[in-house]
Amino acid sequence: MSKEERSIEINDISLLPSLFGKLDENILLIENEFAVKIKSKDDKIIISGEEDAVSDAELLLQNLIETLKKQKSLSLADVRYSISLIKNNEKRSISELLKDVVVYTSMGKPIRAKTLGQKRYMDAINNNDIVFGIGPAGTGKTYLAMAAAVRAFKAKEVNRIILTRPAVEAGENLGFLPGDLQNKVDPYLRPLYDALFEILGHDNYNNLFEKGLIEVAPLAYMRGRTLDSAFVILDEAQNTTNEQMKMFLTRLGYGSKAIITGDVTQIDLPRGKQSGLKTVLKILEGVKGIGITYLNKNDIVRHPLVQRIINAYEKYEKSRENKSNNDKK
Numbered sequence: 001m002s003k004e005e006r007s008i009e010i011n012d013i014s015l016l017p018s019l020f021g022k023l024d025e026n027i028l029l030i031e032n033e034f035a036v037k038i039k040s041k042d043d044k045i046i047i048s049g050e051e052d053a054v055s056d057a058e059l060l061l062q063n064l065i066e067t068l069k070k071q072k073s074l075s076l077a078d079v080r081y082s083i084s085l086i087k088n089n090e091k092r093s094i095s096e097l098l099k100d101v102v103v104y105t106s107m108g109k110p111i112r113a114k115t116l117g118q119k120r121y122m123d124a125i126n127n128n129d130i131v132f133g134i135g136p137a138g139t140g141k142t143y144l145a146m147a148a149a150v151r152a153f154k155a156k157e158v159n160r161i162i163l164t165r166p167a168v169e170a171g172e173n174l175g176f177l178p179g180d181l182q183n184k185v186d187p188y189l190r191p192l193y194d195a196l197f198e199i200l201g202h203d204n205y206n207n208l209f210e211k212g213l214i215e216v217a218p219l220a221y222m223r224g225r226t227l228d229s230a231f232v233i234l235d236e237a238q239n240t241t242n243e244q245m246k247m248f249l250t251r252l253g254y255g256s257k258a259i260i261t262g263d264v265t266q267i268d269l270p271r272g273k274q275s276g277l278k279t280v281l282k283i284l285e286g287v288k289g290i291g292i293t294y295l296n297k298n299d300i301v302r303h304p305l306v307q308r309i310i311n312a313y314e315k316y317e318k319s320r321e322n323k324s325n326n327d328k329k
């Protein structure tokens with residue numbers, strides 16, 4: 001393949017420091033991923049390398065410049081995700097994700113979709129009364145659902161927020177927990193509290209909680225209830241049984257919306273118990289008014305190592321599966 005050199009004109013050279021990153025970390029990452037050389041000269045960025053690689057790097061840099069113009073800053077995570085989009089033949093820029101803010105936290109920080117998968121998830125929440133968000137750790141399933149719940153509550157679309165999850169120990173026996181019933185279930189619900197505290201602020205959350213407008217409870221508390229005018233989130237749904245999942249879905253009343261989140265690769269149910277989440281995804285596929293969004297490792301917005309860890313586990317599990325299949329032959 002032939003070598004090529006292209007240039008991109010920069011109308012605003014004040015963008016260059018943010019584009020190149022601290023100690024040129026953004027450009028070094030791009031050069032490494034696409035095997036190109038990038039340098040700036042006056043008001044231009046010059047890219048050299050193999051023809052296809054230069055084309056991809058040029059598109060990437062144009063997308064990053066467009067993003068910079070909108071948000072005035074660029075993180076290494078933004079660059080990494082933009083690279084993954086180009087490598088997956090997704091030509092859209094992450095700048096289109098910046099248009100819609102879900103809600104602002106108590107500190108004024110905007111919460112918005114950070115990946116195209118998350119944007120599809122938010123679109124599903126906006127357009128359906130029941131939504132399943134399925135994906136690995138770190139993809140923002142629960143946090144974005146919380147943000148959508150707070151937005152709906154503030155807009156008076158619902159009268160209350162109800163957060164629930166099954167009280168299943170994650171592969172370890174916690175033994176006897178002291179205190180009253182609330183003290184016993186709080187450890188299972190702590191991730192939900194943490195997200196609410198960040199979005200609403202501690203004092204605002206306590207005020208709404210005392211008024212009964214926010215409820216955080218284990219799934220068992222949902223039995224026998226009808227949940228009208230509520231935004232209900234079922235977290236860690238992979239740890240529900242078939243009976244629990246059916247019970248939860250049939251609680252939904254008028255003017256309510258339910259978001260069910262889970263990771264089907266991290267099931268902590270006792271051996272022999274079927275995951276209600278895995279079953280219901282087969283039962284409800286294609287049902288009108290129900291949205292199912294699958295997030296993947298490209299949607300992980302935590303530390304970059306989280307994605308590498310998930311990749312390593314996938315490789316390990318695939319290797320074990322292949323070995324098991326070969327042993328049966």
